[in-house]
Amino acid sequence: MTARLEVFAPDDLPEITAGDDLARLVADRADLHDGDVVAVTSKVVAKAEGRVRPGDRDDAVAGETARIVARRGPVLIVRTHHGLTMAAAGVDASNVATGTVVLLPVDPDASARALRERLLDLTGVNVGVVVTDTAGRAWREGQTDMAIGVAGLTPLEDFVGRFDGHGNELAVTMPAVADEIAGAAELVQGKLHGRPVAVLRGRADLVLPAGEHGPGAQALVRDDATDMFGYGAREAVVRALAGQPDDRAPFGTPATLDDLAAALAQLPGVSEVSEEGARARVAGADRTVGTAVAATCFAFGWQVDALDDTTSGIAVLVSPVTT
Incomplete structure (x- = not known):
């Protein structure tokens, strides 16, 4: 056959x-x-x-964009309102009359x-x-x-x-x-x-x-909750540091404590991550560690509940985000 x-x-x-x-x-x-x-x-x-719409490609992209995923110079990768991740939101200026564009x-x-x-x-x-x-x-x-x-x-x-x-x-x-x-x-x-x-x-x-x-x-x-690549590499760093609640979804579902602990252990200055019930305590050498811990927690679907100075450094108490 x-x-x-x-x-x-x-x-x-x-x-x-x-x-x-x-x-x-x-x-x-x-x-x-x-x-x-x-x-x-x-x-x-x-x-x-x-x-088909009058205007140039850049003018049309904004209206078709749900969020920006990545930008490299003039190249813009976005998530459209359809849920598609595409360059320039799929707006096309080829095979149409000059001065017009085609939307999806x-x-x-x-x-x-x-x-x-x-x-x-x-x-x-x-x-x-x-x-x-x-x-x-x-x-x-x-x-x-x-x-x-x-x-x-x-x-x-x-x-x-x-x-x-x-x-x-x-x-x-x-x-x-x-x-x-x-x-x-x-x-x-x-x-x-x-x-x-x-x-x-x-x-x-x-x-x-x-x-x-x-x-x-x-x-x-692919739903945001299971998408491992909701942002470009550079954009993910900036979004995690900014820590805006509306930026959480593209990072996916909250990670397990084991996964979070493995990531936190790679941060300079973090000396220990221990479990405290549903939360975790992160020990660090100085207060500057707190910024890195907060950004990492944000990316992993966790949040900082408290940051305490101690004689030996700081202790950060973190918990998973609930919706």
């Missing part, structure tokens, strides 16, 4: 403008089959939804659902739909496409609890199949060929029955 995957992209779509029936344009150019997955770039979805769709999952339902009405064919956008990745050079909107498709394939060919139980394996489809689609779409739509054929097993849209691409967005 041979596994086979086919991906193709029609190359004669016109320039998309506000109000265009994108599903009709796709249906007229692609012979869709039940179980196909239609991948559409967020840019043409946004254009059809009237998300307001609700990419809703856009995917609407496109899927319209394709079913037009063709009678049940397909999955993925709305894609391009993004960089932590630790990796270059960019690839990912799914920001999904309908009729399970975006994550959960292998946890299954066994491999050697009898080993899988503990964390969860392929992001919607992102894999987005990346495959980009290979045939390209960046300069005017092919914003691709059809992937050969994984009908991933497509849900008509009327069942699934959890959408929001299922791919």
